[in-house]
Amino acid sequence: MKHTRDRDEIFQEINVIPLIDIALVLLIIFMITATIIAAGPGLNIKLPRAETVRVQKQVRFIVFIAQDGKVYLGTQETTIRDLAEKLKHEAERNEGTSIVISADKHISYEKLVEVLDAARLSGISDIALAAEAKEVSKTK
Numbered sequence: 001m002k003h004t005r006d007r008d009e010i011f012q013e014i015n016v017i018p019l020i021d022i023a024l025v026l027l028i029i030f031m032i033t034a035t036i037i038a039a040g041p042g043l044n045i046k047l048p049r050a051e052t053v054r055v056q057k058q059v060r061f062i063v064f065i066a067q068d069g070k071v072y073l074g075t076q077e078t079t080i081r082d083l084a085e086k087l088k089h090e091a092e093r094n095e096g097t098s099i100v101i102s103a104d105k106h107i108s109y110e111k112l113v114e115v116l117d118a119a120r121l122s123g124i125s126d127i128a129l130a131a132e133a134k135e136v137s138k139t140k
Helices: 002-010 017-038 080-093 109-121
Strands: 061-065 071-073 076-078 098-103 126-129
Touching: 061 080, 061 109, 071 080, 076 080, 080 109, 098 109, 109 126
Parallel strands: 061 098, 098 126
Antiparallel strands: 061 071, 071 076
16 A cells, blocks of 8 residues: 555655746747747848838738848849739738838849839839838937
C-alpha cells in the first residue's frame, strides 16, 4: 500500500516553472518575428517627416521604393510594369483594395510618380504615402 501512496503524492504537485519558461521563450520569438515582418524586406528606408501623419486601418499592400530606386511589392522586388499588373489583378479580385507607398525621402520625384501612376492605372483609388510623424514643438 505504501508504494501506491508515494506515487499519488508525486502527482499532487505540478511544477509549472518549465511551462512558464517555454511560454516566455515563445513570446520572445513572437515579438522578434513580428518586428522583422513589420520592418519590411530589410530595406533601410528613411521616410520623410510630416505633422499630419495618420495610421491606415486596412492596408492590403505596401509598396516600398528604396533609395536606389528599386521597387518592392511587399518583400518581392518588382518592376513598374509588373507592379501595375499585380495591382490590377488584385483590384479586380478585391474591391476596395488599398495600398501604402513607403518611399525613401531621397528618391527621385519621377520614381514616386511612376509608382503612383501604376497604382492608379490598376484601378486602385485608395492610395496612401507613408511618413514618419514629425515631432511638434510646443513653444509659446
